[in-house]
Amino acid sequence: MTTDTDRPAEPERVRAPNIRDVARVAGVSYQTVSRVLNDSPSIRPETLQRVRDAIAELGYRPNQAARALVTSRSRTIGVLGAQTVHYGPATSLHAIETSAREAGYRLSITNISSSDYTSIKSGLDYLMSQSVEALIVIAPQVRVFEAINDLQVGVPYVTLEATGLGTSHSLWVDQVTGARRATKHLIDLGHTEIMHISGPQDWIEAEARMQGFLRELSDADLRTRAPILGDWTASFGYYAGLELLRFRDFSAVFAGNDQMALGLIHACRELGLDVPGDISVVGFDDIPEASHFSPPLTTVRQNFAEIGRRAIELLLGELRGETGLSHEPVQPELVIRESTAPHR
Amino acid sequence: MTTDTDRPAEPERVRAPNIRDVARVAGVSYQTVSRVLNDSPSIRPETLQRVRDAIAELGYRPNQAARALVTSRSRTIGVLGAQTVHYGPATSLHAIETSAREAGYRLSITNISSSDYTSIKSGLDYLMSQSVEALIVIAPQVRVFEAINDLQVGVPYVTLEATGLGTSHSLWVDQVTGARRATKHLIDLGHTEIMHISGPQDWIEAEARMQGFLRELSDADLRTRAPILGDWTASFGYYAGLELLRFRDFSAVFAGNDQMALGLIHACRELGLDVPGDISVVGFDDIPEASHFSPPLTTVRQNFAEIGRRAIELLLGELRGETGLSHEPVQPELVIRESTAPHR
DNA sequence: GGAACCCGTGTGACCGTACACATTCCCCGC
DNA sequence: GCGGGGAATGTGTACGGTCACACGGGTTCC
Numbered sequence: 001m002t003t004d005t006d007r008p009a010e011p012e013r014v015r016a017p018n019i020r021d022v023a024r025v026a027g028v029s030y031q032t033v034s035r036v037l038n039d040s041p042s043i044r045p046e047t048l049q050r051v052r053d054a055i056a057e058l059g060y061r062p063n064q065a066a067r068a069l070v071t072s073r074s075r076t077i078g079v080l081g082a083q084t085v086h087y088g089p090a091t092s093l094h095a096i097e098t099s100a101r102e103a104g105y106r107l108s109i110t111n112i113s114s115s116d117y118t119s120i121k122s123g124l125d126y127l128m129s130q131s132v133e134a135l136i137v138i139a140p141q142v143r144v145f146e147a148i149n150d151l152q153v154g155v156p157y158v159t160l161e162a163t164g165l166g167t168s169h170s171l172w173v174d175q176v177t178g179a180r181r182a183t184k185h186l187i188d189l190g191h192t193e194i195m196h197i198s199g200p201q202d203w204i205e206a207e208a209r210m211q212g213f214l215r216e217l218s219d220a221d222l223r224t225r226a227p228i229l230g231d232w233t234a235s236f237g238y239y240a241g242l243e244l245l246r247f248r249d250f251s252a253v254f255a256g257n258d259q260m261a262l263g264l265i266h267a268c269r270e271l272g273l274d275v276p277g278d279i280s281v282v283g284f285d286d287i288p289e290a291s292h293f294s295p296p297l298t299t300v301r302q303n304f305a306e307i308g309r310r311a312i313e314l315l316l317g318e319l320r321g322e323t324g325l326s327h328e329p330v331q332p333e334l335v336i337r338e339s340t341a342p343h344r
Numbered sequence: 345m346t347t348d349t350d351r352p353a354e355p356e357r358v359r360a361p362n363i364r365d366v367a368r369v370a371g372v373s374y375q376t377v378s379r380v381l382n383d384s385p386s387i388r389p390e391t392l393q394r395v396r397d398a399i400a401e402l403g404y405r406p407n408q409a410a411r412a413l414v415t416s417r418s419r420t421i422g423v424l425g426a427q428t429v430h431y432g433p434a435t436s437l438h439a440i441e442t443s444a445r446e447a448g449y450r451l452s453i454t455n456i457s458s459s460d461y462t463s464i465k466s467g468l469d470y471l472m473s474q475s476v477e478a479l480i481v482i483a484p485q486v487r488v489f490e491a492i493n494d495l496q497v498g499v500p501y502v503t504l505e506a507t508g509l510g511t512s513h514s515l516w517v518d519q520v521t522g523a524r525r526a527t528k529h530l531i532d533l534g535h536t537e538i539m540h541i542s543g544p545q546d547w548i549e550a551e552a553r554m555q556g557f558l559r560e561l562s563d564a565d566l567r568t569r570a571p572i573l574g575d576w577t578a579s580f581g582y583y584a585g586l587e588l589l590r591f592r593d594f595s596a597v598f599a600g601n602d603q604m605a606l607g608l609i610h611a612c613r614e615l616g617l618d619v620p621g622d623i624s625v626v627g628f629d630d631i632p633e634a635s636h637f638s639p640p641l642t643t644v645r646q647n648f649a650e651i652g653r654r655a656i657e658l659l660l661g662e663l664r665g666e667t668g669l670s671h672e673p674v675q676p677e678l679v680i681r682e683s684t685a686p687h688r
Numbered sequence: 689g690g691a692a693c694c695c696g697t698g699t700g701a702c703c704g705t706a707c708a709c710a711t712t713c714c715c716c717g718c
Numbered sequence: 719g720c721g722g723g724g725a726a727t728g729t730g731t732a733c734g735g736t737c738a739c740a741c742g743g744g745t746t747c748c
Contacts, residue, residue: 016475018734029698034736042696061473065412066734070703074409085438090429097455106452106474111441129405130450131360234636259633266636289603292578292610294638362704373728378706386725410704414733 017058026054037062068131077315078132079109080123082139086232087287088304089138092160095308096136103316108132112139115202120147128153134315136160141202156318158311161204171311171327175205178300178332179212182254182282185298185334187220190343191252191280196227197240197264199256209256209284225250230260237263245271251279251343258283258290258299265293265339276341286335296337306330361402370398381406412475421659422476423453424467426483430576431631432648433482436504439652440480447660452476456483459546464491472497478659480504485546500662502655505548515655515671519549522644522676523556526598526626529642529678531564534687535596535624540571541584541608543600553600553628569594574604581607589615595623595687602627602634602643609637609683620685630679640681650674 019037023030028047035043036051054060068074077100084093093109100107108130112123120139124147127135135157137144144159159170186194196213199206210227217224228244230236237260244250245267255261261283268275275281275295283290286301307330317325363381367374372391379387380395398404412418421444428434437453444451452474456467464483468491471479479501481488488503503514530538540557543550554571561568572588574580581604588594589611599605605627612619619625619639627634630645651674661669 020734030735031698031737032696035697038736042694044696047696061475063413063734064474065409065418066703067736068409068703069407069413069705069734070736072703085431085434087429090434094429094455097453098457101454101470108450109441109453110445111438113442126445130408131405234633238636262633263636266638266640269638289578289606289633292582292607294610294613296610360704364704374705375707375729376727379727382706386727388726391726407704410733411706412733413704413735414706416733 016063017060018063019060022051022054022058022060025058026050074131074133075105076108076130076132077105077312078127078130078135079107080120080127080135080137080139080144081109081111082113082115082141083232084109084111084138088285088302091304092138092308092311095305096312099309099312103312105133105312105316115139115141115143115200117143117147120144121151124148124151124153134158134319136311136315142204142207143202156315158314160307160311171307171314172329173302173307173332174329175208175332176212176215178284178302178334179209179254180216181332181334182284182298182300183213183216184220185336185340186252186254186280186282187216187222189252189280189340192222192343193250193252194222195225195244195250195253197230197237197253197255197260198227199230199232199260201229206256213254230256232257232259234259234263234266236260238266240264241267242271245273245279248273252281252340253279254282254284256284258285258287258293258297261297261299261339262293265295265297269294276339280340280343282340290335291337293339295339298337298340299335301333301335303330303332360407361404362407363404366395366398366402366404369402370394418475418477419449420452420474420476421449421656422471422474422479423451424464424471424479424481424483424488425453425455426457426459426485427576428453428455428482432629432646435648436482436652436655439649440656443653443656447656449477449656449660459483459485459487459544461487461491464488465495468492468495468497478502478663480655480659486548486551487546500659502658504651504655515651515658516673517646517651517676518673519552519676520556520559522628522646522678523553523598524560525676525678526628526642526644527557527560528564529680529684530596530598530624530626531560531566533596533624533684536566536687537594537596538566539569539588539594539597541574541581541597541599541604542571543574543576543604545573550600557598574600576601576603578603578607578610580604582610584608585611586615589617589623592617596625596684597623598626598628600628602629602631602637602641605641605643605683606637609639609641620683621688624684624687626684634679635681637683639683642681642684643679645677645679647674647676 019033020030022033028051033051036048081089084090097107108127110123110126112119120143132155134155135153137159157169161170161172196210198210214224228240230240237255241264253264255264261281265275265281268279273279283297283299286299290297290299314325363377364374366377372395377395380392425433428437441451452471454467454470456463464487478499479497481503501513505514505516540554542554558568572584574584581599585608597608599608605625609619609625612623617623627641627643630643634641634643658669
C-alpha cells in the first residue's frame with residue numbers, strides 16, 4: 001500500500017488510441033475497424049455502428065504515418081513556390097489548397113528565395129524527401145525545368161506558367177495573347193511609341209508578356225524598343241518611371257504587372273504628367289485594388305484561382321491514370337478602365 | 345532460354361531503396377545506416393564514408409512516414425489560416441514556412457473560408473488528424489479560442505493576433521497602440537471629427553484597432569461616432585466613402601487597413617474632394633503599394649515577417665520544453681506620408 | 689445433396705525506421 | 719594474465735496501419 005514497490009502513479013504516457021483499442025471496445029477484430037475506416041462495402045450495418053461508436057468514444061484518429069507507410073501513398077502534393085506573397089501566386093495557392101484538401105490530399109509547400117539552380121534543386125529535393133505524389137510548381141522560372149529533369153522527379157507534375165513550351169506539364173494562362181490584347185488596345189487608341197516595363201528576366205511569365213508585346217508591335221509595323229527589366233514591385237515602376245520620363249519619347253506604357261503600373265503612375269503624377277492625358281498606362285493581373293487606383297487601371301485580368309483549381313484537377317486525374325486531360329490555356333481578359341486614352 | 349517458364353521481364357515494381365538495401369551495399373548492418381542518418385557519434389570514419397557512398401549510389405531517401413510512425417513525431421506544424429491571400433497573413437505565412445523548414449519542420453496548412461464555429465472546428469480537426477506537433481493560427485477570429493479549448497488541442501499553439509487577451513498563447517502586434525498612434529496623428533493635425541472604417545467585427549485585429557481609435561478619441565475628449573464595419577476590401581472603402589461623403593461631417597478618416605483607405609481615397613477623388621486637402625486619410629499595414637498611392641498613404645507599419653518568425657521560434661522553444669519565452673508584442677510604427685494634412 | 693459461391697469477419701505478414709539491448713573487439717591498467 | 723570498460727557494430731522488437739488470404743455459414747444451382 002505504501003511506496004517502495006509501487007511507483008508513483010506512472011504517468012502512463014497517454015498513448016493515442018489505435019485501431020486495436022477501437023476493435024476491443026467495439027468487440028470486433030482490428031481488421032473490421034480497418035474496413036470501416038476505408039468504407040468497405042461488406043459490413044453489417046449493426047457492426048458498422050458499433051465500430052463508429054467506439055471510434056467516437058475513444059476519440060480515435062487514424063495514424064496517417066502508419067497508413068502512409070503501408071500503402072506507400074503519402075496523399076501529399078508538393079508545391080514549389082516563389083513570391084507567394086504576391087496576389088497572383090497567393091490566390092492560386094489558396095485555390096490549390098482548397099481543392100487538394102477536398103480531394104483528400106494535403107500540401108507540402110516550400111518556397112525558394114532566389115532563382116538560382118541550387119536553390120530550386122534543393123527545394124525540389126526537399127519536396128521529394130516528403131515523398132509527394134505529385135508536384136505543382138508556382139515558381140515560373142526557367143531553370144525549374146532543368147531541375148525537374150535532372151532530379152528525375154518520378155511523379156506527375158504541373159507548372160503554372162506562361163507559355164506552352166511544348167511540354168505536356170504546363171498549365172498556362174495565355175500571357176502572350178493577354179499582352180497582345182493590352183498592346184493592341186494602346187495601338188487602337190492611336191499610340192505609336194509604346195514602352196514596356198517587364199518582370200524579371202528569368203520569369204517565364206515576364207518573358208511571355210514581353211513576347212506578346214513585341215509581336216503585336218511588329219505586326220502593326222511599329223517601332224519596338226528594348227523593354228525595361230523590372231522586378232514586379234511598385235517601387236521599381238516608380239523609379240523606372242522617373243528615369244524614363246526624363247525623355248518622354250513615348251505616349252503609352254504597358255507594365256508587366258499592376259504594381260509596376262502603380263509605381264509608374266506615381267512617377268507621372270510627381271512629374272506633373274497626367275494619366276491618361278499625357279501617358280496611357282496598362283497593367284497586368286487585375287489585382288483587386290487596380291480598380292481603385294488613381295486613375296482606375298486598365299489591365300489584363302487573369303483568373304488565378306481557376307488555374308489553381310485546374311492544376312489539382314489535372315494532377316488528380318493523372319494519379320488516377322487518366323490520360324488526354326485538357327491543358328487548354330486559360331484566356332486572360334482585357335479590362336478597360338481609365339488609365340488609357342486616345343493619343344493626342 | 346525461351347518463353348513458357350520465364351516471365352516477360354517482370355516489371356519488378358521499382359520499390360524505393362530502404363535502409364537495408366543501403367546496409368547491404370555498404371556491407372554493414374541496417375542499424376549502422378540508421379546511426380549515420382541520425383548522426384550518432386560513434387561510427388568509424390571509414391564506415392561512415394562507406395554508408396554515405398551507398399546512400400548516394402542508391403539515391404536513398406529516408407522514409408518520413410516510417411520515421412514518423414516509430415518516433416511518433418510528425419515534425420509538422422499546423423497552420424490554420426484565413427485570408428492568406430492578403431498581404432499581411434501571406435507575408436507572415438511565408439516567414440513561418442521559411443523558419444519552420446530551416447528548423448526541420450514542415451507545415452500543414454488549412455484555410456477556413458467562413459468564420460463560423462463549425463468551419464473553424466473542422467479546420468482544426470483536419471490539422472489534428474495530421475498529428476501536428478504544434479499549431480499556428482493566422483485566422484485572427486474570436487471563435488478560434490473557443491474551438492481550441494473545445495477540441496482539447498493537446499499541442500503548443502500560438503495565435504497571431506491583436507490583443508493580449510491574457511492567454512499565454514498569443515503573439516501580437518500591439519494594434520491598439522498602432523491605432524492610437526494613427527488617431528493621435530490626426531488629432532495632432534487639428535482634426536476633431538474623425539471617422540473610422542473598421543474591419544469585420546469578428547476579427548480580433550479589427551476590434552483592437554477600433555478600441556485604440558475610440559480610446560484615443562475619448563482621451564482627447566473628442567466626439568466618438570460609431571465606426572463603419574467593413575470587410576477589408578478596397579471596394580468596401582470605396583462604397584462606404586461614397587455613402588459617408590454625402591454628409592461630409594468629418595475631416596479625417598482612419599481606415600482599418602490600406603486597401604479600404606485606397607477605396608476611400610478613390611471615392612473622395614470621384615466626388616471632387618482633395619486628399620489631404622479636404623479629407624485626411626490614414627491606413628493600416630503599410631502594404632508595399634501604399635507609398636505609391638495617390639497621394640502616398642500615411643499608415644501604420646506592421647512587421648508581418650517578424651511575427652511569423654517569432655511564432656515558430658516560440659513554438660520550437662516550447663517543444664523543447666523551454667518556458668518563460670517572450671511573448672512581448674511587436675510594436676507597429678506610424679509612417680507619415682502625404683495623405684494627411686492639418687485641418688483647415 | 690454436394691459443389692460453388694457470396695457475405696461478413698478474423699489471422700498473419702509486412703511496410704521502413706528507431707530504440708533498447710546484446711555482442712564483439714580492442715585497449716588499458718594492475 | 720585477466721577483468722573492466724568503452725567504442726563500434728549487430729539483433730530483436732515495436733510503431734499502427736493495410737493487404738492477401740482463410741474461414742464459417744448461408745444460399746444457389748444443377
